[in-house]
Amino acid sequence: MKAAALSTFVLASVSLVAAQSQAGAWGQCGGSGWTGATTCVSGYTCSAVNQWYSQCIPGSSVPSTSSTTTTTTITTPTTTATQPGATQGGTDLPYGTLVTGCSKSGTVAITFDDGPYTWTSGLIDSLNAANVSATFFVVGQMYGCIYNYADVIQKAYNSGHQIASHTWSHKDLTGQSASGIQTEISRVEVALKKILGIRPKWLRPPYGGQNSNVLSTMRGLNYKVVTWNLDSEDWNGLSVSASQNKFNSLGADPKIIPLEHDALQSTAQQLGPWIANWAKNKGLKAVTLSECLGESIPGGQYEQVGGATPRDNTWTC
Numbered sequence: 001m002k003a004a005a006l007s008t009f010v011l012a013s014v015s016l017v018a019a020q021s022q023a024g025a026w027g028q029c030g031g032s033g034w035t036g037a038t039t040c041v042s043g044y045t046c047s048a049v050n051q052w053y054s055q056c057i058p059g060s061s062v063p064s065t066s067s068t069t070t071t072t073t074i075t076t077p078t079t080t081a082t083q084p085g086a087t088q089g090g091t092d093l094p095y096g097t098l099v100t101g102c103s104k105s106g107t108v109a110i111t112f113d114d115g116p117y118t119w120t121s122g123l124i125d126s127l128n129a130a131n132v133s134a135t136f137f138v139v140g141q142m143y144g145c146i147y148n149y150a151d152v153i154q155k156a157y158n159s160g161h162q163i164a165s166h167t168w169s170h171k172d173l174t175g176q177s178a179s180g181i182q183t184e185i186s187r188v189e190v191a192l193k194k195i196l197g198i199r200p201k202w203l204r205p206p207y208g209g210q211n212s213n214v215l216s217t218m219r220g221l222n223y224k225v226v227t228w229n230l231d232s233e234d235w236n237g238l239s240v241s242a243s244q245n246k247f248n249s250l251g252a253d254p255k256i257i258p259l260e261h262d263a264l265q266s267t268a269q270q271l272g273p274w275i276a277n278w279a280k281n282k283g284l285k286a287v288t289l290s291e292c293l294g295e296s297i298p299g300g301q302y303e304q305v306g307g308a309t310p311r312d313n314t315w316t317c
C-alpha cells in the first residue's frame with residue numbers, strides 16, 4: 001500500500017464539502033464510462049480506474065491489491081533499553097512493536113477503520129447484540145469530525161470495544177517527518193482525552209504505511225503498531241459476498257486481524273455483523289486487539305489520563 005500507486009490515479013480540486021458528500025457513492029471518479037469522469041478533491045483519491053465501484057476515498061494514495069495471506073507476525077523493537085517508555089510490564093507488548101495477526105489460538109480481532117461516522121453506532125449495536133468485541137481505529141477528521149461522534153466513541157468504549165488511533169487526518173505516515181507524525185498522533189490524543197479520559201496505546205497507520213522510521217517514532221511516542229493479515233477490500237469496492245468468501249476460505253484457526261471500514265455503510269450494516277457471526281459459527285472468539293495478543297486489559301490498551309470532560313468550545317476539528 002504504497003504511494004507509488006498515486007501516479008495512476010487522478011487528483012483534482014473541487015470543494016471539500018462536495019467530496020465529503022460524494023464519499024461512499026459508487027462510480028464517482030476515475031473514468032469516462034461512468035458518472036465518474038469526476039475527479040476527487042485534494043486529499044481524496046479515486047479508488048479505481050474505469051470501474052463501476054470507483055470511489056473518492058480519503059487519502060493521497062491507494063492501497064495496492066492485497067492477498068488473503070494470514071501469516072501471524074509480531075516484530076518487537078530491537079532497541080528498547082534506553083528509549084524512554086519503550087517497555088511495558090507483564091504480558092503487554094513493548095512500544096514500537098509491529099503486529100499483523102493474533103497470537104492467541106482461537107481468537108479473531110475484528111477491526112474497523114476511518115470512523116466514527118454515520119453508520120458506526122448501528123454497527124456497535126449489532127456487535128453488542130452478537131456479544132462480540134471489536135477494535136475501532138478512529139480518525140480525527142475524515143468522513144466526519146471526531147467531536148461530533150463523541151457519544152458513539154463513548155458507546156463503543158463503554159461496551160468493551162477497544163479504541164485505537166488511526167491518526168488525525170489519514171496521511172501516509174511514511175511520507176511525514178517525525179514532527180508531522182507527532183502532530184497527526186497528538187491531535188487524536190487530545191480528542192480521546194477529552195472524550196474518554198484515555199490515551200490509546202495502539203495505532204494503525206493509514207494505508208498500513210510503516211517503515212523503520214515510523215516504527216521508531218511510534219516507539220518514542222509510546223505506541224504499538226498494527227496492520228492486518230486479511231484485507232476484506234471493502235474499501236476497494238469488493239461486494240459483501242466477495243469479502244465473505246475471503247473469510248469462508250480460511251483454515252480452522254487463522255488468527256486473523258481483518259481490515260474493515262465502519263465508515264462504509266455496507267460494511268457497518270452487512271459485512272461487519274456477518275463477520276461477527278462467522279466467527280461464532282466457526283468456534284472462534286471475536287475479541288479486542290489486545291485480547292487476541294494476550295495483553296492485560298485495559299493496561300495493554302490504554303493509559304489513563306484523567307476522566308472525560310464535558311463538551312466545550314474546544315471540541316472542534
Ligand SMILES: [Zn+2]
Pocket residue numbers: 113114166170206207
Ligand atoms: Zn484508513
